[in-house]
Amino acid sequence: MRIIMLSWEYPPKIVGGIARHVYELGHALAEEDIEVHVITAEFPGAPAYERQHDLLHVHRVAVTEHANDFVHWVQLLNRSMQAKAEELLNGWQQEGKPFKSRAFADGVLLHAHDWLAHYSGAYLKHTYRLPLIATIHATEYGRNNGLHNDLQRYIASVEWQLSYEAWRVICCSWYMKGEVEFALQTPSDKIVVIPNGVDTTKFEFKFDEAERQAFRSNYAAPDEKILFFVGRMVREKGAHVLLEALPKVRVVYPKVKLLIVGGGYRDHLVQLANWLGVAPHVYFTGFVPDDVLLRIYRIADVAVFPSLYEPFGIVALEAMAARIPVVVSDAGGLKEVVEHNVTGIVTWLNNSDSLAWGILEVLQNPERAQEMVKEAYRRVKTLYNWKRIARQTIEQYRQVWSEYRKSNW
Incomplete structure (x- = not known):
């Protein structure tokens, strides 16, 4: 054929x-x-x-x-x-x-x-x-x-x-x-x-602890947890909701750094970060090549995808394959990919309070988060290969x- x-x-x-x-x-x-x-x-x-x-x-x-x-x-x-x-x-x-x-x-x-x-x-x-x-x-x-x-x-x-x-x-x-x-x-x-x-093998490259820490230091201090978002800088991907949630997360868990990865026009998001007073805690990387993106997946502590519209949610699947705890909105196909409290945390669409709660659930309950990571990875390997x-x-x-x-x- x-x-x-x-x-x-x-x-x-x-x-x-x-x-x-x-x-x-x-x-x-x-x-x-x-x-x-x-x-x-x-x-x-x-x-x-x-x-x-x-x-x-x-x-x-x-x-x-x-x-x-x-x-x-x-x-x-x-x-x-x-x-x-x-x-x-x-x-x-x-x-x-x-x-x-x-x-x-x-x-x-x-x-x-x-x-x-x-x-x-x-x-x-x-x-x-x-x-x-x-x-x-x-x-x-x-x-x-x-x-x-x-x-x-x-x-x-x-x-x-x-x-x-x-x-x-x-x-x-x-x-x-x-x-x-x-x-x-x-x-x-x-x-x-x-x-x-998703091809899980692309996340299984050699990345020893010394190299990992050196790479991580480009983006965050050693005592900061990294929140990670990747996507286009358009409204439907919900980066603005994540920025609005960040001050609420920092009230409870101040040592966090938000990485926003993706190319395109982002002035509106930079302005929002400044207006919210969180600009020093946000790193806009712009477009990064795949080899850098894969390493960012490996250093992140929480992957957050608060989409307003998402037919499927491939980025959530990639985070699950990289064995990162995921927090998503309940938009579209995301709630099919991520099962709440089983393979990740599902929050309310376009709701920064709910999103902040979801992020804190992961940060404050690391053992439970790792249980979800294991189940998420198992499902990726069996259902999404x-x-x-x-x-x-x-x-x-x-x-x-x-x-x-x-x-x-």
């Missing part, structure tokens, strides 16, 4: 969670003998073609025309992605039988990730009469708690078209399944839930291919 996987981002181009999801899924599928061709946007310094595994091929394409705005750029990118996919498909067509008459092992499927890959996915579906599978990672309605302007309404309309054109829609959580049913009116029986995953997720995805590929071959289309 060959998969053409369409995604606007792929490492080293990382904007949100899609890049890492497609990277990990692509590698896991290749390990299960699925040939994957990722078609994505170019990135400075990254090769136009890269073979990352015997069965994983990455094709990076350029946008050669001037774009008037972001949506226009996405459309131009899709045209380039479409051209690369056509080049592959035309070659595969010459290999023998028509696609539809081929067995699963020799078949070809299209897999698009989010609305940013809809245009090329829908075009290729109809041109080559191949099934399209869509993974919808988030919706415009959910991100903005409604649709408030023409751009948001347009993006939502493209999301609707993608879910309409798809033979199967994959969502990462039951919360997202409900959102896609409501916001995009997608039939329930068309949607399957396959969670995100990429081999399991790849096999669940392949089962959907098999079902779709079987339905396609029996259909009149």
Whole structure:
């Protein structure tokens, strides 16, 4: 089976969670003998073609025309992605039988990730009469708690078209399944839930105590506990709620330092920290490369993710894999990933009092926190490993291919 996987981002181009999801899924599928061709946007310094595994091929394409705005750029990118996919498909067509008459092992499927890959996915579906599978990672309605302007309404309309054109829609959580049913009116029986995953081995590098302490000293004093947040500096990720909770935590537990990791515009958060009087106790790292981020996971005492909107919560899963106690809001898929008082602490959404309470629960009860860490790590290893997720995805590929071959289309 060959998969053409369409995604606007792929490492080293990382904007949100899609890049890492497609990277990990692509590698896991290749390990299960699925040939994957990722078609994505170019990135400075990254090769136009890269073979990352015997069965994983990455094709990076350029946008050669001037774009008037972001949506226009996405459309131009899709045209380039479409051209690369056509080049592959035309070659595969010459290999023998028509696609539809081929067995699963020799078949070809299209897999698009989010609305940013809809245009090329829908075009290729109809041109080559191949099934399209869509993974919808988030919706415009959910991100903005409604649709408030023409751009948001347009993006939502493209999301609707993608879910309409798809033979199967994959969502990462039951919360997202409900959102896609409501916001995009997608039939329930068309949607399957396959969670995100995490590779626990990436946190298991050599990091002796002397090196750890030296690295830690870059961010906090030896007697300070490190609270850790990683994410985009946008309202939906809730960093402002964490800043509002920090003074309340420090009243009870003054020796804490908050690390806020992530790139993007953050002046509003810096101003809030100053206004709250906690600026000396907050370290904005900006964007950090993966090797630094992994080390930050290893020095943190509590990972805090107070999202206002979260389809799944991959960062919480990564913290669990790194064996850090987690405190999260009850937004979206987070409460599916983290079970309250079992694998972490779940607090009320957009409530700094509740968040401060959750952080103090961990700081003041270290033995109980470590019990939760152990159970969280066990669940990550058994439920959220990429081999399991790849096999669940392949089962959907098999079902779709079987339905396609029996259909009149």
